Amino acid sequence: MRRRLNRLLDRIGIGWTDLALAAVFIVAALIAADAAGSGDVQGPIRFRVEGPVAVPMPPVHEESEQFDPLASVIAGAALAVRRRLPYTAFLVAIGGIFIIQEGLLWPGFVAILICAYSAVTYGRSAVLGLALLAAAAIAASATFDRSIPSLPGWLGPIVVFAVVGLAAVALRNARARADAAARRAAALEQEQATAARAAIAEERARIARELHDVVSHHVSVMVIQAGAAGKVIQTRPDLAQGALTAIEASGREAMTELRQLLGLMTPADDRLAPQPGLADLDVLIDAVRAAGQPVTLSRDDAEVPPSVDLTAYRVVQEGLTNALRYAPGAATDVDIRRDSDDLVVEVRNAAAPPVDPAVQGAGRGLLGLGERVRLHNGTLDTQRTLGGGFRLTARIPT
Structure with a gap:
């Protein structure tokens, strides 16, 4: 009730x-x-005149x-x-x-x-x-x-x-x-302005990470291929021709990815290609092999969400770019496997002779990659191996 x-x-x-x-x-x-x-209410007091004197009368109820x-x-x-x-x-x-x-x-x-x-x-x-x-x-x-x-x-x-x-x-x-x-x-207006500024900063950081991943990898491949072509152009024109062809292919791929990235910011072209993923690793690894880096790929065929797929691809791309830059010619292994509910992506390269300090980077690529992995509540681990090589390991929940 x-x-x-x-x-x-x-x-x-x-x-x-x-x-x-x-x-x-x-x-x-x-x-x-x-x-x-x-009850009764006592009436007002009245007076009567007796000669020169006013005498009060009894109250009337x-x-x-x-x-x-x-x-x-x-x-x-x-x-x-x-x-x-x-x-x-x-x-x-x-x-x-x-x-x-x-x-x-x-x-x-x-x-x-x-x-x-x-x-x-x-x-x-x-x-x-x-x-x-x-x-x-x-x-x-x-x-x-x-x-x-x-x-x-x-x-x-x-x-x-x-x-x-x-x-x-x-x-x-x-x-x-x-x-x-x-x-x-x-307060609401200020909160909305703060949220807008945070969204803009986050979008800028995302674009910066994408630009770094695209430009750094393809430019590294093109620089190495150009150096190799310059060394053999007089004695082995056929090898130089192959290196130039690889440079052209890498440049076209870089332009395609940059056009795609710019198209995502201002989507007006329905003909844009989808974001790269693990299915495109063969093309990526072939380009690295063509640059003179021996790469071995080991992976399973488990499906992952599209966002994780892109992040895993970027991990491999960054690992191979670092191997090309800091350990050119060293044996490199790419291992992609499922561990319970996590996707583990590992890129290992063997030791290589010291490289020219001019080609060394500032480490921004790994910082951006770590932020990308943390967006999925994942972890990124980088460390030197006992033999003097380098290992990059990302664990991404799926």
């Missing part, structure tokens, strides 16, 4: 607090009406007036919807006075004050709420020649200041809500 009542109150937008407040004021109105209508609590009950009941329908609650509470025009008791008067406060505080506009209160006050002043309920003289200023205080509190609350809304809007 309680659960059904909760659902009903939630549906109509009435809270338990306002419902309990309305019940309290309704009961208080009934009790006040019963107390006001019970008159039957007390019967109070109708309906106006107070209506005002108390209106408290139940003072938050959900603040204007309606005030109009209902004040309207009971104009319809019944008698019998308003203290509980009903206080209930009307609370409804007036709620009209200004919870209404759509504080100005509209105050205008509604002013209209009700003018209508009541024009309709009644005395206050309802009758107020002692000493209580009049207290009531006036209480109403003014309630209006001031309502205005202050409305201003505080407006300031809070403005702060929330400013």
Whole structure:
């Protein structure tokens, strides 16, 4: 039963607090009406004149007036919807006075004050709420020649200041809500700007990683092939011709990948090729072998998600590029295997003679590769082997 009542109150937008407040004021109105209508009321003291002296007469007990609590009950009941329908609650509470025009008791008067406060505080506009209160006050002043309920003289200023205080509190609350809304809007705008800047920075970093992977690998292959062609162009033109052909193929592939990368930033060409993956390793390894690097590939045929597929391809590409740059001619092994739910990609190369410091890089490729792997909650490990070689191992959850 309680659960059904909760659902009903939630549906109509009435809270338990306002419902309990309305019940309290309704009961208080009934009790006040019963107390006001019970017993005799002592009439005013009268005097009779006996010669030059005024002698007080015995007090006359008159039957007390019967109070109708309906106006107070209506005002108390209106408290139940003072938050959900603040204007309606005030109009209902004040309207009971104009319809019944008698019998308003203290509980009903206080209930009307609370409804007036709620009209200004919870209404759509504080100005509209105050205008509604002013209209009700003018209508009541024009309709009644005395206050309802009758107020002692000493209580009049207290009531006036209480109403003014309630209006001031309502205005202050409305201003505080407006300031809070403005702060929330400013914070939201700042948060959106921060998110936009973060997205731009992340996109720039991603583009930088892609550019490095594409340019670094293909340029390394082309430099090595050009050096080899320069050494044999006089004695073995056929080998030089093969190296030049490899340079041309590597350059075309680099242009294709760069065009694809730029197309992803401004997609306007439906003829773009898909991103490279593990299925393209043979082409990649053939290009490296043509540059004079002996490469052995070992892998299984397990399928992986497209994003992991691209990352694994970039790991192999970076490993082979580093082998070409730092260990040219050294035996290189590529091993791709599944280990439980992870994809393990390993590139190992044997030791090689020291290379010219001019061809050494700054290590940005491995840093970018580590960020790429961490996007998949994976790990990247780089270390020297006992024989003086180098091993690059990436573990990527699938």
